[in-house]
Amino acid sequence: MSLAKLNMVQAINLALHQEMEKDPTVLVMGEDVGVDGGVFRVTEGLINKFGSDRVIDTPLAESGIVGTAIGMAVSGLKPVAEIQFEGFSYMTIDQLAAHASRIRYRSRGTYHCPLVIRAPYGGGVRALEHHSEAVSTFYIHIPGLKVVIPSSPYDAKGLLISSIRDPDPVFFFEPKKLYRAFKEEVPEGEYTIPLGTGKKLTEGEDLTLIAWGAMVRVCQEAMEQVKDLSVELIDLRTLSPLDDGVIIDSVKKTGRAVIVHEEPRTLGLGAEIIARINEKALLSLEAPVKRVTGFDIPVPLPKLEDYYLPDAARVADAIKEVAAF
Amino acid sequence: MPRQKIVDMSVDWLSILDPEGNVDKNLEPDLDKGTLEKFYRTMVLTRMFDDKALKLQRQGRMLTYGSSLGQEATAVGSAFAMKPDDWFFPAFREHGVQIARGIPLKLLYIYWMGSEDANLTLPQKNFTVAIPVSTQVLHAVGAAWAAKLQKQSTASIVYFGDGATSEGDFHEGMNFAGVFKTPTVFICQNNQYAISLPREKQTASKTLAQKALAYGFEGIQVDGNDVLAVYSETLAALEKARSGGGPTMIECVTYRMGAHTTSDDPTKYRKAAEVEEWRKKDPIKRLRMYLEKKGIWDQGREDTLIKEITGEIEKAVEEAESYKPPIENMFKYVYAEMPQHLKEQMDELQGFISKKKGE
Numbered sequence: 174m175s176l177a178k179l180n181m182v183q184a185i186n187l188a189l190h191q192e193m194e195k196d197p198t199v200l201v202m203g204e205d206v207g208v209d210g211g212v213f214r215v216t217e218g219l220i221n222k223f224g225s226d227r228v229i230d231t232p233l234a235e236s237g238i239v240g241t242a243i244g245m246a247v248s249g250l251k252p253v254a255e256i257q258f259e260g261f262s263y264m265t266i267d268q269l270a271a272h273a274s275r276i277r278y279r280s281r282g283t284y285h286c287p288l289v290i291r292a293p294y295g296g297g298v299r300a301l302e303h304h305s306e307a308v309s310t311f312y313i314h315i316p317g318l319k320v321v322i323p324s325s326p327y328d329a330k331g332l333l334i335s336s337i338r339d340p341d342p343v344f345f346f347e348p349k350k351l352y353r354a355f356k357e358e359v360p361e362g363e364y365t366i367p368l369g370t371g372k373k374l375t376e377g378e379d380l381t382l383i384a385w386g387a388m389v390r391v392c393q394e395a396m397e398q399v400k401d402l403s404v405e406l407i408d409l410r411t412l413s414p415l416d417d418g419v420i421i422d423s424v425k426k427t428g429r430a431v432i433v434h435e436e437p438r439t440l441g442l443g444a445e446i447i448a449r450i451n452e453k454a455l456l457s458l459e460a461p462v463k464r465v466t467g468f469d470i471p472v473p474l475p476k477l478e479d480y481y482l483p484d485a486a487r488v489a490d491a492i493k494e495v496a497a498f
Numbered sequence: 499m500p501r502q503k504i505v506d507m508s509v510d511w512l513s514i515l516d517p518e519g520n521v522d523k524n525l526e527p528d529l530d531k532g533t534l535e536k537f538y539r540t541m542v543l544t545r546m547f548d549d550k551a552l553k554l555q556r557q558g559r560m561l562t563y564g565s566s567l568g569q570e571a572t573a574v575g576s577a578f579a580m581k582p583d584d585w586f587f588p589a590f591r592e593h594g595v596q597i598a599r600g601i602p603l604k605l606l607y608i609y610w611m612g613s614e615d616a617n618l619t620l621p622q623k624n625f626t627v628a629i630p631v632s633t634q635v636l637h638a639v640g641a642a643w644a645a646k647l648q649k650q651s652t653a654s655i656v657y658f659g660d661g662a663t664s665e666g667d668f669h670e671g672m673n674f675a676g677v678f679k680t681p682t683v684f685i686c687q688n689n690q691y692a693i694s695l696p697r698e699k700q701t702a703s704k705t706l707a708q709k710a711l712a713y714g715f716e717g718i719q720v721d722g723n724d725v726l727a728v729y730s731e732t733l734a735a736l737e738k739a740r741s742g743g744g745p746t747m748i749e750c751v752t753y754r755m756g757a758h759t760t761s762d763d764p765t766k767y768r769k770a771a772e773v774e775e776w777r778k779k780d781p782i783k784r785l786r787m788y789l790e791k792k793g794i795w796d797q798g799r800e801d802t803l804i805k806e807i808t809g810e811i812e813k814a815v816e817e818a819e820s821y822k823p824p825i826e827n828m829f830k831y832v833y834a835e836m837p838q839h840l841k842e843q844m845d846e847l848q849g850f851i852s853k854k855k856g857e
Contacts, residue, residue, distance in 0.1 A: 200647070226647055232677055237636060237670030244640020244654075247625070248585070250647065268667075271630045272637070278831045279626045281618040285834065317832050340834040369837060414837035 176358040181351050184326035184359050185215050185291075188333040189253065191363050193223050196251065199337060202229040203238055203255030203291075212257055213293060213352055235264035239290060243273050246288040251337060259294035259346065260303025266311060273342040274317030288342045289333075293349035294322075295387050295435055296482050299475040306472050307386075307435035312344045313413045313442055319343040319368055320413040324351065324389035326359050328410060331366035339368060348387035368411045371419040377405030380496050381423040383446060384433040385409040388483060392433055395488035402496050412442055417449045424450050428459035429498070431491045433483050438466040460498030465491045507711040509704075512731055513721035517779045519787025527730045531794050537578060537725055538789060541570040541782050543807050544594035547603060548756075550811050551593075551610060555760045559819065561612050564591045568723070568755030571781030572687050574598050575728030576655065576750075579736055585645075585654035587625045587638040591687065592657050599624055603811065607818035614831075615823045631692075632662035635671035635684070642680040642739070653681040653739035655732070661692025663706050669713075672747070676713035681739035683732060684710070684747040687722065689754035694767035710747035722750030723781040726788075753779070825851070 179187065193199045200223075201216055207230035210217030220228040231238050235256055242252040256262045269290070277285040296305035312320045321336055321343055323329035329347065336343040374389070379402045384392045389408045396404050405423050409416065424430050430450060432443040443464040450462055465483045473481050514525045529537075548567055554560040566573060573594025580586060586599055596606055601624060609616035609627065617626055625641075628634035638656030645652045662668050663686065675682045686706050690697045703709060710717030720727045728750055735746035753776035757764045764773075789795035829836060829844040836844075 232670075232673055234670040234673065236667055237674050240633065240636025240667055240671065241640035241643060241674050244637040244642070245644040245647075246640075247637070248641045248644035248648075250644045267630065268633065268636065271633055272628075276626070277834070279614050279617065280620060281614055281827065282831050283617055283620045283622075284625070319833075414833075414839055418838070 175361045177361055178356040179326045179359040180353045180356045181323070181326045181329045181347065182213060182215050182353060184330040185333055185347065186217060187359070187361075188330040188337075189216065189219060190222065192334055192337045193219065193227060195363070198249060199251045199253065200227040200229065200245075201253050201255070202231050202242060204231060204233055204257050206230060206255050211255060213349065215291070215347070216255065235261055236268055239265040239268040239273065242288050243268060243276070243286055246273075246286045246342075247276060247284045251287050251289075253289045253291060253337060256290060256292040258304050259292045259308045260306050262290075262292050262308060265290065269312070269318055269342065269344070270315045274315045277341065278317055285340055286342050287340050289336045289345055290343070291345045291347060293352070294346040295348050295350055296472055296478055297350040297387065299478070302474060305478065307467060309346055309412055310436045310441050317341065318413065319411065320346070321368060321411050322346045322348065322386040323410065324348065324386055324408050326357050328366060328408075330359055331364050332368070332410060334363055335365040335368050338365065343368070346386065350387045351390065354390070366410070369414045369416055370411065371407050371409045371416040373419060373423070374406040374408050375404065377403040377427065379403045379427060380405070380429040380431065380492060381420070381427045382406045382431050382433065382488075382492065383409065383420060385412060386435070388433045388435055391483055391485055392488055394485035395492060398485060398489035399492050399496075402492065404492065415442070415445065415449075417446070417453070420446060420449065421453045424454045425457045428457050429495050430462045431465065431488070431495050432462065433465045433488055435467050435482060437469045438464060439469050441466055460495050463491045463495050507708070509707045509711070509717055509719055511719045512727045513724055514726040514730065515724045515784055515788055517723075517784050519784045519791055521726070521788060525730070527726055533578075534789060534792075534794065537574055537729070538782075538785050538795070539803060540574045540578075540594065540598050541725065541785065542803060543810070544570045544573060544597055545782060546804075546807050546811055547593055547597065547606070550815065551607070552756075552760065554815065560610050562759045562761050563610055564759040565756040566591050566593050568776065568781070569687055569689055569752045570594050571725035571785070572685070572722040572728050572750040572752050575725040576685050576732040576748075579729050579732035580655055581652070581736075583623055583652050584736065585623050585625065585638065585641040585652065587634045587641070587654065587656040588627055589631070589634060589657050589659060589662070590627050590629055591659070595657065596624065603814035604817045607814055608821050611818055613821065613823045615821070615827060632658055632665035632668040632671075634658070635662070635668050636674070639671045639675045639680050639682050642675070642682040643678055646678070646680055651740045653683060653736050655683045655685060655736065657685045657687060659692060660686065660688040660690065660697050660700055660706060661695065662686070663709060664700055672710065672713040675745040676715050679742075679744040681742075682745040683735045683739055684745065685732070686747060686749045687752060688749050689752050691754055691758065691764075691768065693758040693762060696768070705749060707747055707749035710745075715745045715747070717747040717749065719749045719751060722752030723779045723784070725781060725785055752781075
């Protein structure tokens with residue numbers, strides 16, 4: 174398979190092109206996704222290729238986008254709906270929690286809802302209020318909804334293709350800080366990465382480091398600062414359903430863990446990961462598990478944002494602390 | 499550059515059958531005897547279905563229940579205007595539509611007795627009950643939009659109440675329908691109250707139907723207790739939708755004769771005299787008078803019908819009450835494939851149940 178050096182925006186765009194080409198029921202809808210190509214240019218070029226019946230510029234209404242996409246999904250289409258920024262996704266929670274996530278359950282399989290919601294998320298881009306948030310926690314708490322966050326162009330393409338082909342609703346969050354942060358080799362042909370599987374990025378013996386999305390890069394930078402330690406880095410890739418197998422196996426081996434997330438701390442996925450470690454690997458622990466996370470405050474505007482977001486220094490500090498315990 | 503009127507809109511009112519069963523000959527739809535009998539039978543069945551449900555609820559055999567007493571013409575008239583492959587999106591008071599669409603009584607009772615398993619064999623194109631107010635409006639617009647994109651000549655029809663017209667999803671749905679000209683028929687069951695809030699406190703608009711005009715399509719008000727008016731208007735709106743004419747909103751002016759649900763007492767928020775006024779406009783009574791005037795109904799036929807329906811309902815209740823949902827269905831339908839954590843949680847529950855049985 175031939176490879177191209179792509180950034181995450183290009184990789185996602187390629188995935189959308191290929192899935193729309195392959196499956197005539199796939200369509201893209203959202204605010205400014207057509208003529209404008211999306212505010213981050215993720216959907217660029219789609220409308221020229223597939224027309225305005227399959228790349229739909231919708232009125233400005235997030236609940237309307239998701240609610241009508243639900244009606245399409247139960248009628249045999251596969252909508253990929255874009256929410257322009259994560260901070261405007263709150264309006265979708267009612268339709269997702271009250272309907273999309275429970276159509277299969279409530280109808281006992283008579284209907285299902287193969288819908289993908291895409292939204293950029295996260296901080297570090299010096300943006301306005303509501304444009305720098307990490308909101309996955311809300312969606313992880315909705316049974317029946319899957320939550321996926323890639324950390325690289327390669328994963329973004331494979332995970333998005335899997336999300337589109339998944340028979341259940343998926344919220345696909347894209348770390349906007351990584352949209353153009355780096356390029357890597359991405360196969361030009363189609364490929365999938367199974368949902369619900371985490372990935373070990375490095376093998377290590379001393380400590381397990383768990384992250385997803387933009388924080389994976391931060392963890393990799395932190396590991397440069399603790400080269401004397403052998404750290405096993407896990408990228409969860411899917412937050413719900415959670416692949417706790419990869420975490421538990423690793424913690425049983427290392428006995429120590431640090432969890433890094435941008436989302437606020439209380440009830441963030443880190444809390445659940447610690448609970449699972451306690452249930453399944455408590456006796457392997459050599460030290461309390463530590464979290465490096467966003468604080469339980471609204472994300473501050475850019476003047477103070479850097480204090481909010483976990484960075485390599487904070488992560489390295491936590492790694493040293495847990496390793497030395 | 500004068501100041502001038504640039505938008506001039508109006509809303510029609512349609513009534514064909516008056517409360518005494520007199521028909522407007524110019525508007526009377528051409529329906530054969532069998533069809534009229536089917537309308538009448540389904541309306542009576544709906545009323546008796548509701549009545550039985552209320553009794554069962556009082557005995558602790560049903561969940562909280564919202565009766566459709568008084569609204570049977572709106573439900574049945576609109577339902578019989580649909581084709582089987584038109585999508586139907588209910589709110590939670592559309593028992594009459596569900597019955598007319600052929601959903602077995604047993605399944606309706608199983609649902610209101612407290613099990614989603616009722617929907618295991620739900621006939622296609624009938625969506626599940628929506629409890630959150632107005633959320634289903636968007637689904638109906640999406641389903642109609644899908645039909646349009648897939649070049650199918652089917653429509654969708656969605657039900658909601660007067661209260662729903664204050665919700666955001668109603669307005670977003672109406673707006674999308676107008677912009678994309680989706681083949682959707684919006685049936686507003688204006689039954690005058692949203693639990694305790696009267697219609698005039700819901701909106702300052704003179705009619706609910708006029709909201710459609712703001713979204714660029716037709717809104718009409720019909721006598722919701724007149725099955726012929728509801729049927730005729732819904733039939734026309736569905737035909738318009740299927741042939742590319744876009745959406746229509748039909749405001750059916752009716753009255754909720756009973757409580758919002760078994761959990762409230764309507765005497766707290768409305769006067770007995772008002773209820774009595776509406777009792778005179780009863781939809782079933784007026785259809786019966788019409789049928790009697792046409793010579794196709796009499797007391798003998800009425801007695802036979804009541805006996806027949808009573809038997810059907812008793813049988814459905816008995817079957818519904820004997821249904822025991824398997825515990826694994828709680829876990830089985832959350833995702834297409836059960837994820838590991840749900841397998842673990844299901845095993846935990848079943849292990850606990852077996853342990854308790856063993857004690």
